[in-house]
Amino acid sequence: MTSDPAPAPSPIDPFEIGIEPVLGEQMEVFVHRPRSLRELLESSRRFRDTEYLVFDDVRLSYAEHADRVAALAAGLRERHGIGVGDRVAILAENRVEWLLSFWATLSLGGVVVGLNGWWAAPEIEYALSDSEPALLLVDDRGRRRLGGVPDAERPFRVVDIVTGTAELVAAQPITMLPTQSIDEDDPAVILYTSGTTGRPKGAVHSHRGVIAMVQLQTLATERRRAALGGLPQDIACTTFPFFHVSGLYGSVVAATIGGDTMVFVTGRFDAERVLATIEREHCTRFSIVPTIAWRVLRHPSVPDRDLRSVTKIAGGAAPTGAALQQRLREVFPNAALGFGYGLTESTAMATGASDDDLRDDPDTAGRPVPTVQLQIRAADGLVLPDGEQGEIHLRGPVVMPGYWRNPAATAAVIGPGRWLRTGDIGRLTNGRLTLSARRSDLILRGGENVYPAEIELCLDAHPDIAESAVFGVPDPEWGEAVLAVVVAAGPDELDIDALTGYLEQRLAKFKVPTKWQIRTSGLPRTATGKVMKRRLTEQQPEDGADVGPAHR
Numbered sequence: 001m002t003s004d005p006a007p008a009p010s011p012i013d014p015f016e017i018g019i020e021p022v023l024g025e026q027m028e029v030f031v032h033r034p035r036s037l038r039e040l041l042e043s044s045r046r047f048r049d050t051e052y053l054v055f056d057d058v059r060l061s062y063a064e065h066a067d068r069v070a071a072l073a074a075g076l077r078e079r080h081g082i083g084v085g086d087r088v089a090i091l092a093e094n095r096v097e098w099l100l101s102f103w104a105t106l107s108l109g110g111v112v113v114g115l116n117g118w119w120a121a122p123e124i125e126y127a128l129s130d131s132e133p134a135l136l137l138v139d140d141r142g143r144r145r146l147g148g149v150p151d152a153e154r155p156f157r158v159v160d161i162v163t164g165t166a167e168l169v170a171a172q173p174i175t176m177l178p179t180q181s182i183d184e185d186d187p188a189v190i191l192y193t194s195g196t197t198g199r200p201k202g203a204v205h206s207h208r209g210v211i212a213m214v215q216l217q218t219l220a221t222e223r224r225r226a227a228l229g230g231l232p233q234d235i236a237c238t239t240f241p242f243f244h245v246s247g248l249y250g251s252v253v254a255a256t257i258g259g260d261t262m263v264f265v266t267g268r269f270d271a272e273r274v275l276a277t278i279e280r281e282h283c284t285r286f287s288i289v290p291t292i293a294w295r296v297l298r299h300p301s302v303p304d305r306d307l308r309s310v311t312k313i314a315g316g317a318a319p320t321g322a323a324l325q326q327r328l329r330e331v332f333p334n335a336a337l338g339f340g341y342g343l344t345e346s347t348a349m350a351t352g353a354s355d356d357d358l359r360d361d362p363d364t365a366g367r368p369v370p371t372v373q374l375q376i377r378a379a380d381g382l383v384l385p386d387g388e389q390g391e392i393h394l395r396g397p398v399v400m401p402g403y404w405r406n407p408a409a410t411a412a413v414i415g416p417g418r419w420l421r422t423g424d425i426g427r428l429t430n431g432r433l434t435l436s437a438r439r440s441d442l443i444l445r446g447g448e449n450v451y452p453a454e455i456e457l458c459l460d461a462h463p464d465i466a467e468s469a470v471f472g473v474p475d476p477e478w479g480e481a482v483l484a485v486v487v488a489a490g491p492d493e494l495d496i497d498a499l500t501g502y503l504e505q506r507l508a509k510f511k512v513p514t515k516w517q518i519r520t521s522g523l524p525r526t527a528t529g530k531v532m533k534r535r536l537t538e539q540q541p542e543d544g545a546d547v548g549p550a551h552r
Contacts, residue, residue, distance in 0.1 A: 014030075014032050015222075016030070016032060022397050022418070023401060025418045027396060036184060037210060037211065037253070040214075040256055041103055041107065041256060042066070046259075048063050049061045049063060052255065053264070054262065054263040054264065058096050067175045068100055069103040070172075070174050070175050070177045071168070071173070072169050072172070073103075073108050074174040075168025075169065075172050076108060076135070076168065080134070080157060082108050084108070084110070084186075086135075088101065088105040088112055089127075089133040089135070089136045090112060090115060091142035092117065092138060092139035092161045093139060093142075094264055097161045097162055097166075099252055102248070109182045113127070115127055116243050117243060124147070127192055127202070128156075130404065131202060135157050142161075183207075184211070188209075190204055191203050192243075201406055202404030204404050209401075210347060212398045213249050214250075214256075216370065216398070217254045217349070218254060218258055219369075219370065232284075233260050234258070234260040235261045235263060235281055235283045235285070236283060237286050237287070239265045239274065239292060249347065249348055250287065271295045274292075274296055275296060276305075278309070279306055282309040283310060284310060286332070287315055289316070293328065294324065294460065294466075296331075298489070307331060310332045310334060312336055312338060313336075314340075315339050316348070320337075321363070323461035324461065325337055338352065338353065340365065341365040341366065343424075345399065346398050347400065349372065350369065350392075351365050351367055351369060351372075351374065351433050361432065361434075364433065364434055366432065367433070368433070371396045373395040376388065376390040376392060376393075379391075387428075388427060389425060390425065391424070392433070392435075394419070400420075423440065424437070435453065437452055441453075443470075443482055445472070445475075445480050450510065452471055454511065455503070455507065456468050458503055459486060459499075464489050464494060467486075467523050469531045470485075471483055473515060481515050484499075484513035484516050486516070486518055487521070488520070523536065
């Protein structure tokens with residue numbers, strides 16, 4: 001008598017969700033996950049000769065990248081004593097050495113401090129004093145921004161990120177990554193908030209949080225591929241800086257799960273170079289923020305470019321609007337759009353909007369992603385019903401443990417149950433989130449709430465406007481008046497009366513700006529494209545600007 005063969009084991013669902021404790025709270029998590037970013041890096045070796053990183057004339061396969069990271073990690077440990085918990089600050093442009101240093105530091109259990117490459121010397125010095133790194137890796141441009149303090153007078157070592165890392169890699173024959181223990185709730189990265197409303201705070205991202213974010217992004221990609229009957233690995237084009245969540249996690253780290261190729265357009269943003277790169281490398285994915293998107297879409301060489309390889313356009317950081325989405329579909333005819341909402345404190349993830357969602361409602365920020373809970377709350381903390389507007393609160397493994405060495409600031413935004421107060425205003429309707437504004441941006445005009453983003457979307461869609469910013473200014477009669485700052489797209493002067501009439505056809509009258517400023521130079525922005533409105537309010541009108549009330 002023969003026994004029946006044992007049943008074949010059920011295939012493992014890589015996106016199975018279970019309940020586990022996260023920093024003392026029971027939360028939904030992906031069950032099958034790497035427990036550290038080093039483990040994720042090690043698993044990427046399976047992609048072998050597939051290209052991972054493309055920087056101008058530098059091209060690295062997954063195998064070559066992992067070997068260089070292992071050698072650099074050994075050099076950082078032996079030459080500079082970097083180990084568990086030590087901070088390594090990086091002040092450099094997007095370059096391959098930035099990423100090698102990032103992965104090598106994480107592999108040692110160290111903490112990467114990504115310094116904003118656009119900061120002035122006082123801002124850089126503040127972040128260095130706050131994070132207290134053991135080592136600063138810097139390129140020539142970063143050193144020029146750093147200021148004149150001699151290296152010998154600093155409490156940490158300063159190493160040229162290009163020549164210094166090359167020497168360490170060349171001196172080490174090691175190709176095995178370090179093996180010391182790393183807990184998934186250990187700090188991995190400190191990224192500083194933009195500081196548009198005050199002094200920057202260091203958001204701490206754990207190994208768990210970063211991995212949760214990239215698994216969520218991978219889940220969205222796999223769903224898209226399944227819906228289309230399978231797609232090859234992506235070749236993604238991006239210009240995002242590495243000191244930002246989208247540039248570092250959404251591009252660099254997320255690629256290692258599926259073996260995607262990341263193509264970086266380096267240096268000062270140049271729409272022509274971006275278009276040429278997409279065409280030359282046959283990129284399948286393009287990451288945007290609205291400012292970048294409009295510059296690319298309005299470039300005169302667009303009609304001469306073959307952009308049919310792009311099948312996905314993704315982004316976040318700011319609302320896109322129907323006009324921008326329509327133009328993206330015209331220029332990239334084979335691309336599905338996918339946008340989302342998140343913030344540095346939630347490791348860039350909270351909601352996602354699919355192409356179908358956006359076709360149905362171009363203003364949506366999407367639905368809460370798996371493992372993330374979202375509530376809309378009133379000022380008293382009570383959860384509001386469907387359709388009512390209030391402050392967005394988030395909960396999930398992507399939420400940061402807290403701000404670096406700042407328990408007061410942490411307590412102000414992370415409440416009981418590890419719910420994160422975002423400071424953003426929105427509403428949930430049938431499971432979809434619609435964003436209105438940051439609470440600090442809200443304009444109160446004669447008892448009416450005015451949300452700048454809604455007006456900016458209209459202005460940015462105007463063919464004669466390159467960019468805009470809207471905010472409130474004191475008004476003795478209305479409390480606040482609506483001020484629009486606009487930059488002309490061409491040499492012709494903008495007509496305030498014509499712009500006013502344009503908006504009156506699209507918005508309620510109380511939302512239409514009554515004060516205007518027309519600039520000839522671009523708006524001050526963070527490296528991720530967000531307008532620094534606080535700086536605008538502090539600046540005096542530039543020479544030649546047209547400032548004053550709309551002429552009615």
